[in-house]
Amino acid sequence: MLRVTNRLLLGLVGLGLLALGAAALVAAADLPARWGFGLPSGWSWTGPQEVVLAEGDRTQWRGERWWWPTVFAVLGALVALLLWWLLAQLGRGRVREMTIGRPAGDGPGERPGDGPEERPDNGPDAVLRARALEEAMADEAGTLPGVQRAAVRLVGRPRAPRARIGLLLEPYAVPDEAVHLLGTEVLENARTSAGLAQLPAETRLRAVRHRPSRVG
Known part of the structure; x- marks a missing residue:
């Protein structure tokens, strides 16, 4: 509307x-x-x-x-x-709520090739607050090696959201490893839990700047 x-x-x-x-x-x-x-x-x-x-x-x-x-x-x-x-x-474009549905092939006794008439009735879809998923993704991303803090924002459509992720990396962090773990763990877990076919993401990396300390 x-x-x-x-x-x-x-x-x-x-x-x-x-x-x-x-x-x-x-x-x-x-x-x-x-x-x-x-x-x-x-x-x-x-x-x-x-x-x-x-x-x-x-x-x-x-x-x-x-x-x-x-x-x-x-x-x-x-x-x-x-x-x-x-x-x-x-505030345009930010997802507020998401409808959670079970993706094809994830239901008990369900195969990826089953048609709609052969799938079991899993009941009505649930509604998830996007803020809750954002916080869960940020908390999980913050535990990755070399990541000090993470921020996540979901934009786009409720049934086809996109993730905008910001990672604050420690000086010893390996950016390639952080991005790889972000995709294989954080994004995959979020996609599976929300019942999404895919969850594209845009990631921005920033390194921590420590003030130099005086020795002696």
Whole structure:
């Protein structure tokens, strides 16, 4: 739902900005006079010397008691909408919950080639909080040789997530060994426990920087 709303808002804002840009181009280039076409009646922005709103349009509602409360309410709602939109963009793509299903061939008495009609009924799928899986993966990755600390974030779709992993390595760590163990142990365990066909990952390595100590 959030993705649909986000695309709808982006489309509306894009159309609005496109319309404003076209109006500015028409007026600034004095296209009505050059190309010989007219603009709608009441449209004040018709040439390079004109303004968007005439003085009468800008001042006609100032004497009304509802004018300023309405202006502030609309501006406040606009600011709240933009803040909500910004927060939605910052959190976009992160998996919140995952549906756990048993992968084909992992069930008791089930073979990889069995069709859906031949598979036993394993009951309804369970829902797993992605944060719990992230913490479990980070804890396990933190126990690998040469790894001081690990951070994991799951992004993408709930049924096809991707892992973004950051490893803080000790000075004596072997990066190739750490990455190999991460794939064969941590990612494989997470993939199996979540019932995923695959769990692609992007790993970033960073070494610990120790401050030099004074001797003597």
